[in-house]
Amino acid sequence: MTGVVGLLAGIRDVGRDRRRGGWSRFAYSPAELTLREWFLAEASRRSMDVEIDRNGLLWAWRRGIGGSLDDAVVTGSHLDSVPGGGQFDGPLGVASALTAVDLLDARGVAPTRPLAIVVFPEEEGGRFGEACLGSRLLIGDLHPDRALARTDADGITLAEALTAAGLDPSRVGRDDKTLSRISTFVELHVEQGRGLIDLDRPVAIGSSIIGHGLWRLTVTGQGNHAGATLMTDRRDPMVAAAAIVVAVRDTARAFSGARATVGRIQPTPGGTNVIPSRVDIWLDVRHPIDAVAEQIVTSILERARPLAASEGCEIALVKESYGGAVDFDQALRNRLAAVLPDAPHLDVGAGHDAGVLAERMPTAMLFTRNPTGVSHSPEEGVEDADAEAGAAALADVLEELLR
Ligand code: GLV
Numbered sequence: 308m309t310g311v312v313g314l315l316a317g318i319r320d321v322g323r324d325r326r327r328g329g330w331s332r333f334a335y336s337p338a339e340l341t342l343r344e345w346f347l348a349e350a351s352r353r354s355m356d357v358e359i360d361r362n363g364l365l366w367a368w369r370r371g372i373g374g375s376l377d378d379a380v381v382t383g384s385h386l387d388s389v390p391g392g393g394q395f396d397g398p399l400g401v402a403s404a405l406t407a408v409d410l411l412d413a414r415g416v417a418p419t420r421p422l423a424i425v426v427f428p429e430e431e432g433g434r435f436g437e438a439c440l441g442s443r444l445l446i447g448d449l450h451p452d453r454a455l456a457r458t459d460a461d462g463i464t465l466a467e468a469l470t471a472a473g474l475d476p477s478r479v480g481r482d483d484k485t486l487s488r489i490s491t492f493v494e495l496h497v498e499q500g501r502g503l504i505d506l507d508r509p510v511a512i513g514s515s516i517i518g519h520g521l522w523r524l525t526v527t528g529q530g531n532h533a534g535a536t537l538m539t540d541r542r543d544p545m546v547a548a549a550a551i552v553v554a555v556r557d558t559a560r561a562f563s564g565a566r567a568t569v570g571r572i573q574p575t576p577g578g579t580n581v582i583p584s585r586v587d588i589w590l591d592v593r594h595p596i597d598a599v600a601e602q603i604v605t606s607i608l609e610r611a612r613p614l615a616a617s618e619g620c621e622i623a624l625v626k627e628s629y630g631g632a633v634d635f636d637q638a639l640r641n642r643l644a645a646v647l648p649d650a651p652h653l654d655v656g657a658g659h660d661a662g663v664l665a666e667r668m669p670t671a672m673l674f675t676r677n678p679t680g681v682s683h684s685p686e687e688g689v690e691d692a693d694a695e696a697g698a699a700a701l702a703d704v705l706e707e708l709l710r
């Protein structure tokens with residue numbers, strides 16, 4: 308089997324999560340390292356020059372006239388996943404990029420400019436809690452010391468994970484040499500909503516991404532014995548956390564266009580017969596206007612304080628990461644629209660490395676229809692014909708940009 312469907316079939320069993328269901332492919336885990344090797348092998352098979360940059364991004368290059376690597380058109384996506392996620396979020400963009408190269412070869416397109424495929428590590432923040440870590444390190448939006456000190460659920464730092472993967476943590480950081488080579492970036496991604504189902508189209512062009520922040524709210528009380536502590540004698544942070552989760556939902560509902568989610572909550576020490584001493588609640592807050600996202604978090608904090616106090620608990624809030632709202636480059640979008648006149652234009656609620664790179668260069672996105680409209684879940688899907696239509700659309704766009 309060839310094409311996107313054949314490529315994805317080759318990695319379907321990598322990182323399957325028997326406990327959660329779906330796929331767990333955390334950055335620099337054995338599963339993601341296997342996918343990175345798979346990508347490098349597939350790119351080499353296509354006579355692309357492969358390299359791993361200072362920040363752990365994978366690159367595969369087709370040189371331009373005279374062997375040039377400057378003024379490159381770049382496409383690609385990520386291979387890591389959320390815990391128990393779907394198989395397409397990330398890998399669809401990488402497999403579509405490899406297939407687009409095959410299609411350009413089959414069409415006999417001889418690029419005058421270089422073409423590269425990039426794979427970004429830790430787009431999801433699923434291991435180290437820092438969304439779009441690789442692209443943010445590349446553009447210098449994330450301080451290397453902060454990134455390297457981030458730990459995973461087992462207390463392993465990014466620095467340790469990089470070292471274990473054969474990378475040198477001391478070289479991590481803004482990479483102007485690599486950035487200066489890229490003229491344009493286009494990321495293809497599975498759609499993570501119902502836009503294309505409702506419009507009955509296979510492929511869309513991205514218009515904008517809403518702002519996206521992650522915060523950690525820590526509720527502290529008194530750890531104690533579940534049997535020996537009377538209900539009237541407790542300072543239980545889990546009870547406060549439960550009320551705060553409801554307040555998060557209610558606060559977001561009061562702001563038009565807002566999304567706020569608590570998808571992860573961790574009691575310490577986490578014993579069935581133990582009143583926790585502390586509960587960490589991770590907040591994912593998004594809004595098309597960055598200032599409003601901040602306001603939502605402020606409102607959540609204002610509501611959370613008395614809820615915690617009424618249980619005799621205290622709270623502290625830490626911002627873990629923020630990616631601002633993005634409008635994709637209008638001139639580039641117009642070029643994509645000329646190549647794909649039937650593709651609708653969609654505003655998207657999910658974050659992407661393309662949104663990070665948009666701060667530094669003209670950037671665009673393509674979306675392939677997802678028949679379930681569900682994502683960050685094993686139920687995420689892509690029909691075979693749509694997968695190939697997406698890759699063909701990407702090839703059309705690259706052909707135009709390589710002119
Ligand atoms: C990444 O997919 C995100 O939007 O969280």
Ligand code: MN
Nearest residue numbers: 396431657683
């Ligand atoms: Mn995702």
Ligand code: MN
Nearest residue numbers: 396397430496
């Ligand atoms: Mn993604």
